Amino acid sequence: MTPEALKAQQKDYFVAEWVEEQLAMTPYCFCGRQVNEDYFCDTCGRQCTCQVILCRGPQTLRVVEMFLHGNPDFKNFQAFPYED
Numbered sequence: 001m002t003p004e005a006l007k008a009q010q011k012d013y014f015v016a017e018w019v020e021e022q023l024a025m026t027p028y029c030f031c032g033r034q035v036n037e038d039y040f041c042d043t044c045g046r047q048c049t050c051q052v053i054l055c056r057g058p059q060t061l062r063v064v065e066m067f068l069h070g071n072p073d074f075k076n077f078q079a080f081p082y083e084d
Helices: 003-009 058-069
Strands: 013-020 022-028 050-055 078-081
Touching: 003 013, 003 050, 013 058, 022 050, 022 058, 050 058, 058 078
Parallel strands: 013 050, 050 078
Antiparallel strands: 013 022
16 A cells, blocks of 8 residues: 555555564655644644554564554554555
C-alpha cells in the first residue's frame, strides 16, 4: 500500500517503523501532511481519523499485526506493508 493509494481513497494513515527496539507511529492526513497529536490537518482544515497503518519493513508489520490482533480496541484498524 502507498500513501498515494490512500490519498485516492481519502484515508488518513500512520506510518509505523521499528526504531531502537520501539514502535514509532507517525500520523498523516490523506493529503500527505504529517499531523500532530491532535490529528488536525491545517492544510485541509479537518480532524483526521487514522485507522490504516503503513508498516516499514517486515518486523514492523509483524509487531503491528500482533498489537492489533491482541487488542479489541483496534479491531477497525488495518495494517499493510509500506510500498515505496
